[in-house]
Amino acid sequence: MIPLSWYLILSAALFSIGLFGVMARRNAIAILLGIELMFNAVNINLVAFWRYLDPTIMNGQVFAIIVFAVAAAEVAVGLALVISVYRNRKTVVVDDLDLLKW
Amino acid sequence: MLFSEATTTSFFSLAPWLVFAPVIGLLINIIIGGRFSEKLIGAVASVASGATFIVSLLLAYSVWVGHGQGESIFLAEWIHVGSLSLDWTFRVDSLSTTMMLVVSGVGTLIHIYAIGYMHEDVRFKNDPSRFRRFFVFLNLFIAAMMILVSGDSYLMLFVGWEGVGLCSFLLIGFWFEMDTLARPSWANSNAAKKAFIVNRIGDLGFLIAGFLMFWYLGSLQFDEVFAAAPELADTQPGIIIAITLFLLVGVAGKSAQIPLFVWLPDAMAGPTPVSALIHAATMVTAGVYLIARSAPLYNLVEGAQSVVVIVGAATALFAATIAVGQYDIKKVLAYSTISQLGFMVAAVGMGAYVAGIFHLVTHAFFKALLFLSAGSVILGLERGHHLLAHAHNGGAADHDDEEEVRRTEPAEVFDPGDMRNMGGIRKTMPVTFWLYMIGSLALVGIIPFAGFWSKDEILLDASLKYPAVYWLLSTAAFFTAFYMGRQIWMVFFGTARHEAAANAQESPKIMTVPLMVLAGLSILGGLLNLPFKGFHNLGHWLEFTLGEVELLGLDPTVAGLSTLLALAAIFISWLLYGRVTLKQADRDPLKKPLGFVFTGMENKWFVDEAYKAMIVDRYTDVCRFLADVIDSRFWHDWFHEKLIVGTYNWFSNTGLNYYADQKIIDAFANGLGRTTKYLSASVRRIQNGFVRSYALSVFLGVVLILGYLILK
C-alpha cells in the first residue's frame, strides 16, 4: 500500500508547478492553465485524504466534485474575459496589460 | 423648554446653549446668509456670540448664588465601552465660567469690530462670500472654544481643542489666495500648514497623556481622574509625571511655548481680528486653562511643576528678546503674546493658579486691544496708501477697477504692517493712538492699569517660591517695556517715514467703539483681584474650584522694582527711538551697540533655521537614505530605468532648488510632507502593473507565513 504522504507530496509538486506557471507565463491563457493545475493538485489531496481517513464518509469526494464545478465556472468566466480583452487590445499577453500601475 | 426650567436661582440647565447659540448663528449664516447684507451677517454672528456671553453671565450668576457650587449638566450619551463611559456633559464651575466670560465677552467685541474690519477686506477683494465665510468660522471657533472650556472630561476638552485648532488653521489661511508682493499667497497657506503641523506634535503629546490616564486611572472624566490620581502617585509616581509632562507638550503646542512656539508669529498672516481673538486672547490660553484644570494632577508632582515653570519663564524671556528685533507691528505683538503666555504658564506651574488666570483675563483685555488697534493702524495705512494710488492715477479711478489698481501699483512694494513705514500716526489717527497707549501701559505694567496688578502678582509669587525665576521674569518684563516703548515711538511719534503714514485715516466707529470698551477693561481690569484684604475677588471666586489658595498682599519692593524697571526701559527706548525720528532706510539704532546680539534678535535667534537643520534636514536625510540606498540601489537594478531618471531628476531639481529657492518656513511645513511623498513615490514603483509580479507578491507572502509557522 502506498503511504498517504506520497500522494500529498505529488500533489504539492503539481501545485508548485502550477503556481510557477502562473508567475512565469506571459500568456493569459497559459496562466489560466496553471491555475487549473493548482485546482487539480488540490483535488488529488482531497481524494487521497478521503481514502486514507475514513472511506465510508464520502465528504472528500463530494468536495472534489464541487471543485470540478467551480473550476468549470471559473474557466468559463476567465475565457470570456480573455476574449473580451482580446477584442479591445488585440493581445492575450498579460504583460501588455499595464495601463494601470503605480 | 430649557428656558422655562430655569428657576430664578439656577440657570445651569442653560449650559448647552453655550454651544448651541454660536452653532445656530453659523447655521443661519450658512443656510440663508447668502441673501443677507454684510451688516446682517455680522449682526447674526455677533448676536450669536453675545447670546453665549449672556448664557455665561447667567451661569456665573448661578455659581455665585450657589456659593460656588458648580454643577455638571448632562446633555447626551456619547461613548460607552466597557468600563469607559463618556458623555456630552458640561461642567459649570467658577474656573470654567471665568473662561467662558472671557472668551465670549472678548469674542463678542471682536465680532463687532470685525464687521468694520472685514468690510474693508471685502471691498478690496470683490468677493462678498468671504465675509460670510469669515463669520461662520468665527462662530465655529466660539462653539469649539466653549466645548473646550466647558467639557467635563479630557476627551470632550480634546474635541474642543481639536476644533479650535481647525478654526485656527482655517482662519490663518483665510487669505490663501491674496497675492501681494509684500506677502505672496503661499506664505499665508504655509503659515496655516505650519501652525497645523506644529500643533499636531502638541496634540500627540495630549493624546499620549490621555491614553496613559485612561490606562492607569481608568477614566477620562475630570473628577474620576483626580480622585484616582493620589493613589497612583503613591504607587507609581513616574506615571503621573509622564502624564503631566505629556500634557505639557500639548500645552507647549497650543500655547506656543518653547520649543513649539514657532507657529504663532507666522499665524499673524491671518486677518487681524483673528490674531486678536484666537492667537492672543483666547485659544492660545487654552494651555494655561488645561494646566489650571489639571491642578490636582500637577500638585501631586513637584518635579513636573518645576519643568512647567522653567519652560514658561524661559519662553517669557526668550520671546521678549526676539520682540525687540522685529519690524512688523503684529510680529512684535505676537512675540509679546508668547512672552506673556510664558508668564502665565510659569504662574500656573508654580501653583499660583489665581495669578495665572488673573493674568490670562487681563491679558485677554489688553492684548486684544493692542492687536485690534494695530489692525486699525494697518487699515489706516492701507487707506492712506489707497488714496495715494488714486491720486497717482489722476484721482479718477473708480472702485470698479480695484483689481486694476492693485495690479499696476506694485512698482513699489508697500507693507502696511512694517513699522519702518510708519511714524507720526499720533496726529492722523488720534483715537487709535490713545487706545494703543492704554493697551501698552497695561501690558508694560504701569500702575494702575490692569497688567500691573496681574503681572505683579505673578512676580510676587515667583519671588517667594522660585527666586531665580523671579529674575528671569523681571528681565522679561524689562524687555517688554522696552519693545513696547520702541513700538510706540516708531509708530506714533516723530514724523511719517512714508507717504501712506502721512495720509493715514482714522477707522470708523464700529471698529473704535469695541476698542473703547476693551480699553476701559484694560484700565479697570485690576479691580478683579486687588492685592488688598477684602479685594481678592478672583481669588475667592476661584477658590471654589481650586481649593484653598494663598492670598498675597502687595509687596512694595517687588512692585516698586518692576515699575522702576519698566520706566527705565521706556526711557532707554526714548533715547534710542523717540529723541530723533528715524529715517526709513536707517539701520536700527540698537544694531551698533549690540552687534550680532541684535542680529540674533532680528532673526528670531535662528530657531526656525535650527529646526530646519536639526529636524527637517535630518528627516530629509533619513528619507533620502531610504530612497537612495535602499530603494534606488536595491530595486532599480531589478526594476525600471525610470527610477534612475526619477531619482536623478529629483536630485537635480528638487534637491538643489530646495536649498537655493525655498524659504525656511516653507521647508518646515512642507519638508515632512514632501519627503514622505517622495518615499512613497519610489516605493510605488513596485506596483508595476504586471499581473505576474502581483502574483509573486502574494506568493512571497505565502512563503513567508509558512516559513514562519514551520521555523517558529
Next chain:
Amino acid sequence: MSPELILFLVLSLVAIAAAIGMLISPNPVYSALFLVINFSTVAVFYLILGAPFIAMAQITIYAGAIMVLFLFVIMLLGAEKLAPGKVLPYQKPLAIGLAIVLMVESVYAVLARNPSDAEIIVPTEAANSIDAMRDLGIMLFSDYLLPFEVTSILLLVAMIGAIVLTKRAKGEQE
C-alpha cells in the same frame, strides 16, 4: 517493490513530466495538450484510490469539456503566437526559488504530521464501487444539498457573466 508502487512511481513521473511540459512549451496549444495528459494520469490515480466516479468526472469534465474549451479559445484568438513583449528578468529566478521553497515547506508539513492528527485508518479494501457511487449520490442530495444548489447558482452566474462579456449588443461594432 510491489507492482502498485511501481505503477504509482511511473504515473507520478508521467504526471510531473506532463506538468513541466505544459510549463515550458511556448505554444499554448501544446501546453493545453500536456495538461490533458496530466489530467488523464491523475484520473488513474483516482481509480487506484478507489474513486471511479471522480476518475470519470475528471476525464469528462476536465480533460474533455474544460480543456476543449481552452483549445477552442486559443484557436479562436490565434493566441498561440505571442509577440515578444516586455520581460521581467528577475521574475523567473525569483518564482523558481519561491516555488522550491513552497515545495520544501509543504513536504516538510506533510512529513512532520504528528500522530495526533486525525486517525489514519489503514485503508480497507475499497468498498463495492457501485455502493460507493450510490452513497455519493445520496450524500450529494442530503447532507450536501446546499453546496450542490449553490454550485448550480454559481454555474448560472458564470453563464450570465460569460454572455455579458462576449455577446455584442445590436449594432455594436467590433
Next chain:
Amino acid sequence: MPPINFNDIEVLLPLIILVIWACLLLLVDLFIPKKHKWLTALLAAFGLALTLGFTLSQLGSESNGFCATGKPSICMVVLDGFSVLVNALLLLTGLLGVALAYGYLKRMGIERGEYYTLMLFSISGMMLMAQASDLIIVFLALELLSLPLYVLSAFARSNSDSQEAGLKYFLLGAFSSGFILYGIALVYGATGSTSLSQIFEIASVGTSSLLLTIGAALILVGLGFKVAAVPFHMWTPDVYQGAPTPVTAFMTAGAKIAGFAALLRVFGSAFPNLSEDITPILWALSAATMIVGNLLAIAQTNIKRMLAYSSIAHTGYILMAFVPYGNPEVAPVSIAAGLFYLFAYTITNFGAWGVVIALEQKESKGLQISDYAGLRRKYPVLAGAMTVFMFSLIGFPPTLGMVGKFYLFRAVLSGGYTGLAIIGVVTSLVSAFYYLRVVVNMYMFAGEPKTDNEFWLRFTIAGAALVTVVFSLVPQGLFAWASRAVLKLF
C-alpha cells in the same frame, strides 16, 4: 428521508428570496426596453429592500440549517445575531451600490440590466459567506461573490482600463482561490471534516498540528486577498482604478465586509486554538497593511487610486480588531469595534465614491485630484460632503471615522497590542496629508469642475454625509448592536 425541512429554509430565507429575485429580474429585464432600464434598477433596489426587511425580521432568532442527517450539530449554515447584522450591512451596501450605479451607467453608455442581476448574485454570495459554518460553503460563497465581481469589473466593454481590471482581478482572484482551496484541503486532511464546529472539536483535543496550522494560514491568505491585506493587496489599486466606479465602490465595501465576516467565522469558530500561531501573523499583516496603504496613497494623483490605497489602509485598521481574536476576554469588544468600523467605513466610503462618480466624465476624465479644484465655489454642498468624508477617513471629529477609530484603538490597547496601536495612530496622522490634499484642492484652488444633476446620486451623497456626522454623536446604539451580535461567538 425528508430532503428539506422548513427550518432550513427559514435560516436562509433572505438569501433564498434574493436569489429567486435575481433570477426573476434576469428574465424580466429581457422585456424591459432599453430606454426604461430605470425599472430594472428600481426592481433590484426593491428586491434588496425586501430582503433587508426579511433579514431584520430575523433579529434575535438563532438556529442552524442544512445539518447532517442524524448529527444536528454539524451544519452547513448558521443564523445568529452576527449574521443578521452583517447581512443587513451587506444589503445596505447593495442599496447604496444601486443608487450610485444607475445614473453613472447611463451617463457612461454602459447601461445593461445584467449589471443589477450580477450585483444581486454577488450580494447573495456575500450573505452566504456571513452565514457559512462549513468550509465548503465558505469556498463556494467566496466564488459566488467573486465571479460576478470579475464580470462587473470588466463591465465597460469598450474601456480598456475596465477590461484590464477585470482580467487582472480574475487571474489573481483565481490564483488566491487556489491557495484557499489548498488550505481547506489540508484542514480537511488534518481533521477529517470541513465543518467548522467539528474542526474545533477535533483540534481542541491533542496538541496543535502543523498541517492544520498551515491549512489555516493558507485560508487566511485567501481571505486576506479578498480584503486586500498587504502583501496580497497588489491587485487592489489597479482593479479599483480600472473598474467602473460604482463597481469599485461596491467592491471596496461589500467584498471587505464579506471577507471579514468569513475571517471571523472561520477563525473564531474553528481555529481559536491556533491563536498563538495566527495572532502574530495577523499582527504583521495589519501593521504592514496600515503602513504600505497609507504610504503609497500619498504619491497618488488619481483619486480612484488614492481611495484604493486608502481602502487598503483601512483594511489594516479593521484587521487590527481581529488580532486578539483568540483571547475571549478582549475579542468580543475588539470584534465589535471592528464591525462598527466596517459600518463607519462603508458609509463614508460610499459617500466619497459617490462624489467621485459625480465628477467623473467619459473616458476616465475628471479623476485627477487636481480636477477637484474649485469645487467649493461651484458645488459647495458637494465639496462640503466630500470634506466630511475625508475627515471621517482621517478620523477627525465629529465623524463616524473618529468614533470608529476611537473604539478600535481602545480595544487594541486593552488587548495589550500597544505597538500596533501606535502604528495605527501614526499612520492615521500621516493619512491626513493625502486626504487633506483633496480638501485643499477643493477649497483653495481655482478650477472648473463639471457634474450632472443626478437625483439619486446627490441623495446618497447627502445622506451618507448626514449619517457620518449624526451617528458620530450618537454611536452608542450601533455599537451596542455590534457588541450583542458578536457576544455569542465567543
